[in-house]
Amino acid sequence: MDDPDCDSVLLERTYRQFAAINRLVSGWRRVYRTRIRPRLGSGRRATLLDIGFGGGDIPRAIARWAARDGLGLDITAIDPEPRAIRYVRGLPDAGVRFERATSAELVARGERYDMVISNHLLHHLDDDERVDLLRDSTTLAREVSIHNDLARARLGYAAFAVATLPLRGRSFAHDDGLLSIRRSYRRDELRAIVPPGWRVESMFPQRLLLTHEGAAE
Numbered sequence: 623m624d625d626p627d628c629d630s631v632l633l634e635r636t637y638r639q640f641a642a643i644n645r646l647v648s649g650w651r652r653v654y655r656t657r658i659r660p661r662l663g664s665g666r667r668a669t670l671l672d673i674g675f676g677g678g679d680i681p682r683a684i685a686r687w688a689a690r691d692g693l694g695l696d697i698t699a700i701d702p703e704p705r706a707i708r709y710v711r712g713l714p715d716a717g718v719r720f721e722r723a724t725s726a727e728l729v730a731r732g733e734r735y736d737m738v739i740s741n742h743l744l745h746h747l748d749d750d751e752r753v754d755l756l757r758d759s760t761t762l763a764r765e766v767s768i769h770n771d772l773a774r775a776r777l778g779y780a781a782f783a784v785a786t787l788p789l790r791g792r793s794f795a796h797d798d799g800l801l802s803i804r805r806s807y808r809r810d811e812l813r814a815i816v817p818p819g820w821r822v823e824s825m826f827p828q829r830l831l832l833t834h835e836g837a838a839e
């Protein structure tokens with residue numbers, strides 16, 4: 623799905639399936655409850671940026687949870703992929719501002735957000751892209767950056783292979799999901815390559831949370 627010439631029908635179906643996959647494995651409800659919601663309220667509207675929104679289900683879910691909790695949160699979500707933008711524009715309005723952009727473009731515009739998040743982005747990046755993304759993230763975030771990704775593990779690989787077998791050939795979820803697990807990090811590997819100030823934690827089930835408190839030094 624990273625190939626700009628990949629099949630658009632399969633890509634759109636993959637975006638649709640991300641919502642179910644993320645609900646099952648990504649743990650954002652827990653991240654919202656423990657790390658985002660405590661920063662909301664106190665009579666202010668907070669801001670949050672999601673980098674690499676894909677099918678847009680995660681920023682849409684966070685917007686829904688915050689609204690249900692009566693908490694003010696303005697969410698911007700970016701992705702450089704034109705078909706991702708086209709896909710989310712076809713969904714019912716969820717109060718999220720979706721934009722076709724990279725984190726570097728927002729840095730160049732001098733934008734800042736209280737919180738910066740991403741999901742399943744880190745393992746897509748090569749070394750230089752990861753360094754740039756983490757630098758952009760701390761530049762853009764006033765309070766906290768939270769990057770949520772897969773942790774590489776044999777058991778998770780086998781479980782995902784079996785669970786997504788029915789999707790094989792009907793979207794990129796099965797093949798790209800397995801490739802993503804193979805390209806993802808173990809906790810110690812990620813710890814060894816992130817700059818000082820970043821913290822790597824394990825989260826159930828077989829997830830890594832890479833977090834940074836405060837803005838860039």
Ligand SMILES: C[S@@+](CC[C@H](N)C(=O)[O-])C[C@H]1O[C@@H](n2cnc3c(N)ncnc32)[C@H](O)[C@@H]1O
Pocket residue numbers: 640644673674675676677678680700701702703706723724725740741742743746751755
């Ligand atoms: C595997 S998808 C994950 C989508 C979504 N966050 C999710 O978890 O379902 C990775 C997304 O990141 C986007 N992406 C890749 N590199 C990026 C970058 N440097 N900045 C922003 N988005 C990027 C891709 O276009 C793709 O839509």
